[in-house]
Amino acid sequence: MKLSRLAGGSAGELGDIDIAGLTADSREVRPGFLFAALPGVRHDGTEFVPQAVASGAVAVLAGRSLDAGVPLITGQDPRRCLARMAARFYRSQPETVVAVTGTNGKSSIVWFLRQIWAAAGINAACLGTLGVTTRNGHYPGSLTTPDPVALQRRAAALANDGVTHLALEASSHGLAQRRLDGLRLAAGCFTNLSHDHLDYHSSVEDYLEAKSRLFAELLPKGAPAVICADSEHGATIAGRAREAGLRVVTYGRSGADVAYRVLEADLDGQHLEIDAAGERARVRLPLVGAFQAENAIAAFTLATVLDSGRRGALAALAGLTGAPGRLQPAGRSAGAAAFIDYAHTPEALRAAITALRPHTAGRIVTVFGCGGDRDRAKRAVMGRIAAELSDVAIVTDDNPRTEDAAAIRAEIMAACPGGIEIGDRRRAIVRAVSMLRQGDIALIAGKGHETGQIVGDQVLPFDDLSVTGEAMEALT
Numbered sequence: 001m002k003l004s005r006l007a008g009g010s011a012g013e014l015g016d017i018d019i020a021g022l023t024a025d026s027r028e029v030r031p032g033f034l035f036a037a038l039p040g041v042r043h044d045g046t047e048f049v050p051q052a053v054a055s056g057a058v059a060v061l062a063g064r065s066l067d068a069g070v071p072l073i074t075g076q077d078p079r080r081c082l083a084r085m086a087a088r089f090y091r092s093q094p095e096t097v098v099a100v101t102g103t104n105g106k107s108s109i110v111w112f113l114r115q116i117w118a119a120a121g122i123n124a125a126c127l128g129t130l131g132v133t134t135r136n137g138h139y140p141g142s143l144t145t146p147d148p149v150a151l152q153r154r155a156a157a158l159a160n161d162g163v164t165h166l167a168l169e170a171s172s173h174g175l176a177q178r179r180l181d182g183l184r185l186a187a188g189c190f191t192n193l194s195h196d197h198l199d200y201h202s203s204v205e206d207y208l209e210a211k212s213r214l215f216a217e218l219l220p221k222g223a224p225a226v227i228c229a230d231s232e233h234g235a236t237i238a239g240r241a242r243e244a245g246l247r248v249v250t251y252g253r254s255g256a257d258v259a260y261r262v263l264e265a266d267l268d269g270q271h272l273e274i275d276a277a278g279e280r281a282r283v284r285l286p287l288v289g290a291f292q293a294e295n296a297i298a299a300f301t302l303a304t305v306l307d308s309g310r311r312g313a314l315a316a317l318a319g320l321t322g323a324p325g326r327l328q329p330a331g332r333s334a335g336a337a338a339f340i341d342y343a344h345t346p347e348a349l350r351a352a353i354t355a356l357r358p359h360t361a362g363r364i365v366t367v368f369g370c371g372g373d374r375d376r377a378k379r380a381v382m383g384r385i386a387a388e389l390s391d392v393a394i395v396t397d398d399n400p401r402t403e404d405a406a407a408i409r410a411e412i413m414a415a416c417p418g419g420i421e422i423g424d425r426r427r428a429i430v431r432a433v434s435m436l437r438q439g440d441i442a443l444i445a446g447k448g449h450e451t452g453q454i455v456g457d458q459v460l461p462f463d464d465l466s467v468t469g470e471a472m473e474a475l476t
């Protein structure tokens with residue numbers, strides 16, 4: 001593609017060069033590429049311009065003027081320019097793209113929405129922490145919201161494969177770093193906001209600001225903003241959405257547009273009563289836990305506010321398959337049950353333990369830890385929540401990464417009175433399961449679908465689901 005077209009006409013007389021690809025990483029530059037020199041957390045990408053040019057970059061995008069020795073495009077917001085260039089470069093995207101943001105629930109909602117669409121015969125995909133899922137299969141990914149070049153490349157590949165509907169996760173990093181700024185969005189969803197990533201965002205306000213970009217800046221006027229009415233920050237986001245000319249739609253126990261209540265719950269699912277568009281319906285959701293009902297209702301609201309019929313969407317709820325690692329059953333024996341869950345934030349841990357409480361007359365034994373090289377402030381809070389809400393709390397290792405695992409556990413233990421410390425995750429799980437008596441539940445939290453444990457720079461194979469399942473089988 002010609003540089004002038006790629007730049008949206010802003011490259012002036014230098015725009016006749018052909019651009020073969022684009023990247024923000026000098027190590028990935030190939031001959032004929034445009035290199036985007038972006039300001040980062042650790043480096044300023046302009047440091048790498050000489051290296052990029054030496055590797056064959058024929059144009060540079062930067063936030064300020066500099067002597068690159070090749071045509072230079074400057075923009076005040078180079079991350080946004082890169083996202084838009086990537087969209088022009090890869091050209092297509094699925095017709096309907098929905099972005100879901102919030103601290104918790106994103107992966108679950110996009111996972112459910114894809115299934116509701118698929119049940120209506122739509123060729124749909126979802127993209128996020130769990131990777132990309134289409135009707136043809138599942139492709140693992142690494143980031144929740146990929147960088148804009150990878151994201152636009154993927155969106156185009158999906159569209160070229162006939163995918164018309166895409167539900168994707170908009171992480172706060174992704175929104176702050178403009179990774180989604182090249183997409184044409186049809187609707188947005190806000191779930192909730194609670195303590196997370198305060199190592200990256202300077203304050204809760206800054207974190208909320210990143211999330212609100214989806215509504216204030218990215219969605220086109222008139223698009224639906226689907227917001228959880230039960231969330232503390234829902235009203236703030238709804239205000240921002242209205243100011244931006246969006247159509248606010250709320251869901252939840254107190255939702256104005258889609259309201260629901262749980263009538264009955266057991267270890268295999270729950271009966272919901274749903275009020276939407278002046279009609280009341282009952283559905284059996286084959287998933288456990290209050291937060292899963294909330295996420296399923298979010299997906300139902302998104303589907304119906306766009307183009308899916310209400311009746312089909314209700315029927316699809318009854319057939320939903322849970323997202324891997326989200327309150328996923330991991331075995332039942334001797335009258336006890338075990339679940340694994342991806343709760344790695346304080347509110348998620350609270351939601352997971354609270355979700356299981358109505359399902360047991362017995363005790364809840366919680367196994368959890370905290371990841372290294374991540375927000376330290378959440379460790380004590382998670383310790384307190386686990387101690388308060390569970391009957392037994394076992395503190396173990398999550399992904400220590402480059403930190404000292406014992407030091408992470410000590411920060412949790414300091415706020416987890418009565419907690420039992422077992423660093424080795426397998427031993428912690430086996431111990432938790434061995435404590436179970438008739439009616440008890442074990443909750444193995446923090447790693448959900450992950451299949452490795454990150455220790456230093458190594459990823460050691462580890463899977464909560466199979467370790468817990470084996471321990472449950474051995475329980476008599």
Ligand SMILES: CC(=O)N[C@H]1[C@@H](OP(=O)(O)OP(=O)(O)OC[C@H]2O[C@@H](n3ccc(=O)[nH]c3=O)[C@H](O)[C@@H]2O)O[C@H](CO)[C@@H](O)[C@@H]1O[C@H](C)C(=O)N[C@@H](C)C(=O)N[C@H](CCC(=O)O)C(=O)O
Nearest residue numbers: 024025026038039040041042043045048143144145171173
């Ligand atoms: C903290 C964070 O979000 N970092 C992202 C950020 O990197 P950075 O600001 O640290 O980059 P940097 O190292 O300072 O370098 C600045 C620039 O120079 C470039 N560079 C760097 C070195 C070099 O040799 N050559 C070169 O060109 C880098 O590619 C970058 O563009 O910008 C990079 C490129 O634009 C991203 O790839 C990188 O994501 C890294 C991989 C990452 O791990 N991000 C995680 C924390 C993340 O985004 N997580 C979210 C949230 C998940 C959740 O909600 O739980 C996600 O969406 O997954």
Ligand SMILES: Nc1ncnc2c1ncn2[C@@H]1O[C@H](COP(=O)(O)OP(=O)(O)OP(=O)(O)O)[C@@H](O)[C@H]1O
Nearest residue numbers: 103104105106107108129291341342343348351352
């Ligand atoms: N609606 C919700 N309210 C509160 N907690 C929730 C909700 N949905 C999910 N959770 C908790 O958050 C965990 C992660 O859920 P999910 O993967 O759907 O969220 P996410 O926003 O994609 O998270 P991440 O940012 O880590 O990708 C769940 O395992 C559960 O513990």
Ligand SMILES: N[C@H](CCC[C@H](N)C(=O)O)C(=O)O
Nearest residue numbers: 344370371374398399446447
């Ligand atoms: N996307 C999140 C996942 C955290 C998962 C948890 N197991 C941990 O390692 O803290 C992160 O990278 O912060």
Ligand SMILES: [Mg+2]
Nearest residue numbers: 106107129144
């Ligand atoms: Mg996710």
